[in-house]
Amino acid sequence: MKGRKRHILVDTDGLLLQGHVHATNIQERAGAKLLLQSLRFPAHRLRLIWADAGHWGRKFAAWVQENCGVVLDVVSRNELVNRQKEHKGYVPLPRRWVVERAFAWLGRCRRLSKGYEQNTRSSEAWILLAMTSLMVRRLT
Known part of the structure; x- marks a missing residue:
C-alpha cells in the first residue's frame, strides 16, 4: 500500500479509545x-x-450528532491566531495537542514510525499494541 491515514480517538489524557487505518484516497470526514x-x-x-x-x-x-449522539467541536486555526496575538512564542491548538502527543507516542514505536505494514489491519494491530504497552507502563 502506497499510503495510509491513521485516525485515533483518545480520551482527555491521550489514551487510545479506538484506532482506524485506511488508504489515503479516503477523505478525512469519511475516515x-x-x-x-x-x-x-x-x-x-x-x-x-x-x-x-x-x-x-x-x-x-x-x-456525528445523529448517529453517535455526540457534539463535534472543530478546533480551527483562527482560534490559534487570536491566541498568538495575546501570547508570544508557540501556542498549541486548544485540546488538539492531546491527539498530537498521542501520535508522537505512537511514532516512538519502530513499526509505526514508518509505513512498514502491508495492510491496514496490521497497522491497526500495532497501534493497539503500542498504546497497550504505554498504558501498562503508566499503571506501574
Missing part, C-alpha cells in the same frame, strides 16, 4: 465516520469530540 462506526463501546459514553479543521462540515457534524 472519521469509519472510526466512529467501528467503536467497540457505546458512543453514548462520549459527550464531545474535538477534531481538526479537516473534519469541518455541517453535514458531518450532523451525522
